[in-house]
Amino acid sequence: MSAPETVEEADRAVLVAELDVIRARLRGDDPAEAATGLATARGRVEGATFLDDIARGFGLTPFERAVLLLAAGPELVGETAQDIAAAGGDPRPTFALALAHLPEPHWSALTPHGPLRRWHLVRSVEPATPTRSPLVVPERVLHQLVGAGHLDAELARVARPVPEPQEPPAPLAAAAAGTADAWAEGRIVALTGPQPGNVLAVAAAAARAAGGRRLYRISAADVPRGSEGRERFLRLLERESVLAGCGWALDFDDARDEDAAALIRALPSLDVPAVVLGHEGPPPEGAVRITVPRLGVPERGAALREALDRRCRPGAAPPPEESARAAGVFDLSVPDLEAAAGEAARGADLWTACRLRARSGFPGAARVVEPRAGWDRLVLPETQLTQLRALVGAVRHRTRVLEEWGFGAGATRGLGTTALFAGPSGTGKTLAAEVVAKELGLDLVVVDLSQVVDKYVGETEKNLGRIFDAAEDGSSVLLFDEADTLFGKRTEVRDSHDRYANLEVGYLLQRMESFRGLAVLTTNARSALDQAFLRRLRVVVTFPYPDPAAREALWARAFPARTPTDGLDPRRLAALDLPGGAIAAAALTAAYLGAERGGVSASDVAAATRWELAKSGRPGGGG
Template sequence: MDDVLSTASGVLGAAGPARALLGRLAELRNAVTALVEHRSAGDPTADDPLRGLYLSEDAVGRLLRTWPRAVPESVWEADAAPDASAEWPPDADDRLARTAARLRLTELDTAVLLIALAPDLDRTFEPLYGYLNDDVSRRRATVGLALDLCGLPAHLPEARARFHLSAPLRALGLLTVEEPERPLLTRSLSVPDRFTAHLLGDDIPDAALLGLLHPMPEPLPGAEHDAAFVRRLAARLGDGPFTVYLREHRAGDALAALASALHEAGVDALRFQGPPHHVPELLREARLTGRAAVVDGLPEHPGPMVAELSAATDVTVLLTDSRPYDPQWSAHDPLVLQAPRRPAGGTASWRTALGPAADGFDLAATVAPYHLGGEHIVRAARAATALAAFDGTALTAAHVQLAARQQSASGLERHARRIRPAVDWHDLVLPDGPLAQLRELALRARHRDRVLGDWRLSAGGGRGRGVLGLFAGESGTGKTLSAEVIAADLGVDLYVVQLSSIVDKYVGETEKNLERIFTEADRTDAVLLFDEADAVFGKRSEVKDAHDRYANLESAYLLQRLESFDGTALLTTNLRANIDDAFTRRLDQVVDFPFPDAGQRLALWRHGLSHVPRAEDVDVESLAEDFELAGGSIRSAVVTAAYLAAGRDEPVAAGDLREGARREYRKAGRLVPDETSW
């Protein structure tokens, strides 16, 4: 048996962690050999091939004669008996020793781990353990066998306590005590496969975390106040394990700050996005590799997950979420911080991500409206480069804007209709006054972070940095088109709020739906359009019954929510007088859209016909003089004329256009100018 067991460390080619672990395994084999020889001495059934399957009379007699069983003083080397209080000294080439030192495990804990994992490394331990367990079917170490091999009596409280659920080995997820229905001494011991693989030098994460671990984003340059926050957080990371809850305003803000702080502190991290029941595997992986655990986003009910992560005082845990921290989540409060808000633009970060390809256009003006975090900037830059390669052209501002919009996609589609703008300022036919107001709205949306943030012109009191505008005018005068033009100028999408999806007959539900919209709009680079806004932002009335009271509550909620709004919202109405004055005071611009005069109608007819084939005798000037139509109606008239001409497979004639204009008059219930009778 000695010859067989003496091959403990003789695996040729084993190197690094594997060689060190096999060396320790050799010592364990010597201990197992000594215990086997001790047990087999005077055992009449030692040579019985069926030993362990039944109890003979001789075996029962021996048990009675030797009870209580004596334990050898030590089956280890004379100077190497495990100590329940001594810590294992670290060894550069021994992962078991390094892990024990990092996790402050005692020599006894380390010896128990080695005993438990031995069958996973060498199958010759299984029959030996079966013999020592007096049961050939129980081929793993048991609590009693581990205590025997360590030379500790089974009645010693300190020894038994090392297998308690709260003891380090089990609390850290390094040891599993199976079969709780059995007596403690006969319960089997096992070591997770991931821990065994780690000790052998395998750094592949636990299979249970497959698809749940993601790379940290590359750190990108930020604003000066970001740098100060990053320096303080990096200094704290260097002081040892702790837990921090980093609340972010927009998705990506916290992760960008963490990536920079971890990079500056020289700390590696595991970024986790997954369900709470995988937290034990995450913490074990962090302990084994000595890395921090970054949990990016919490579940709907985060209390149990936060409590479990906060209780792990030996691991640095970095939590990020958009919700404020609730002390009810955990008895161990983390360090609660507010992630620095990444201002729109971030030209330095974009330039770093895009490289020299960004020199061909005005990058600062292109990215000014976007509040993307570091990871999203990198992904948007990668997508923009791919789009340019697909088009076979150099990188342009349009590529960057399209990629940025894709990264800023949101959940607004549940309550709003998404419009990808396909217009520009040339599509607007308006007087100079309203046009200048519209351009100023776009200017405010682009530079609000500089004016209200860097220049400290915010009104305070918890007020947001939103841009709010009201478009008032008759139907068809260009209100919705103007909102689309502003969105196109900013390079973002337009979301038209569907009132049917937010107005609810039940008390309080309308406010909840509006809150979801505003919250999502705050976190998204988009323009929010409330069409027919007087249905929601109407005037408050005198309270005469419960309906009036609850209607006024909705208006009061909207007034408060607009104060803290950070996005861009535009309201349109055909009846400006119906909008509550309190809403009007909070608006940045009120743009009145006048009914077009003859000159503007002529420009609208020409713009509508710019891409339509038409006959040479079409007199656009007479159309503008004879038919008083708004821009929307003129477009509808052109569309009607185009269909009539397409049906004949001919260019649009003057009669087609006049017929289209007449139909618009009839739809509005107006008398047609050139009809003599009905």
């Protein structure tokens, strides 16, 4: 008993039967018998064949459909070449042969703008003689005709499939629906938003809503630069959209300005479901601009919980309060929430998985530090320690206060926590920021102001904006050391440089108020800061210069318990006028001096402290 006929086999039988009708016409035979065979083959197929889909998708006329099948004929049925050669003298068909033997012929099928040539469904071997040139069918189209379709080889080299999305949260679903509606009107969509992961998730969801399409991402930098190559590439995108049911996301992040501008000008001719990503300039003509928002804490928490329940074994998912706490702190995109849930399902700590996912977005001007210092490293008066603990509490309970208790309802500014640590150099300001970050279980992001400040107008604001955007995602602790160099007093406007410097400060004031994370600024000169800026700070912690009692405590903690020491007296060392940072540096120097002998002596410390005092031009020493 033979196996039942597959869908592909039934489709191929229709294809061969339809080709038999064309071959009969080429031989000059009555096509009625072949037409009866075609009707029989058609009766075994439910719905459209692959050739039907191609003809409908590209709007082929009956004549153009027959030309496509005739051009593919020698590859489908070997005897077709003999019939073609007998009718036209060449084993490959030509447009002249088709015009002479196929019904309903029309000259427009030969033109470059006709569907056969526009979308490269057939190719003229000798384009200079369009009627007499042999016609061939590209391999991609031939495979599609027999149901063995795959992504075009040229596109496959640069296109990356975007993972199939889960059902997105309501705000993203609304953006996806708007994108699909714009595509239905034949319009390209420029998608923007603060989180590229959510933007791409919206594009993928829109593709699925638009007929179950698969989204592919292509870097604009990989699109050919010349006008002819670029035009051909866009037509291949259109062809593949019909053959494989694709949607396209064109990512402009890495494109050169001149290439991006040329591609943007060319895109209005692209008739496919497509979105533009990462383009900061004007969108393509006629495009719809849709902004993808950040998710609120409730939607983010629900998305993370759903991902955990789906990925973890029954009963193995982290408890709801743990996932709610992570979602309240880490403003991750939907793909990152999915990835974090996957790592948790494999046994990783959920909080750590979320923190690591949030770490990757910082630009080069920011350095991510995993904090290690604890409260035992700080030597400060109780007042300052209480302020620091209150600062930790403000960040830790932000979701409860702003979301559950309603303080954040309707507000867009003043929701973040910004602290100023002011005091002389070496008094522990940077160390305190590290302690706060460790207590919160967050990364410490140290901003290099030398790379942030740019002499070109507007670039400083852009650099800071990228840092703040990344910090919003990860709820990291942002540390601006010696912030008075950037957040200084606004000056009287004497020239354009003063005006732009004041604009930078104004931008910073606005961004700090809307920032939802924790930003710590340190300064050695509080009086140098702009007063309007100081009023917007939630917490100001003054770090005093250590008195003898504090210096004694600092010396007592300067050497780890495993360090062998001999004859060191913290009380005697405290008589030296050194701040905490200098004491830590002297202790490390002394340790290196004593390492050769296997222990740190008083003379090692004396030498190290003399060198520290000399840094500030002060004589002295001790030990």
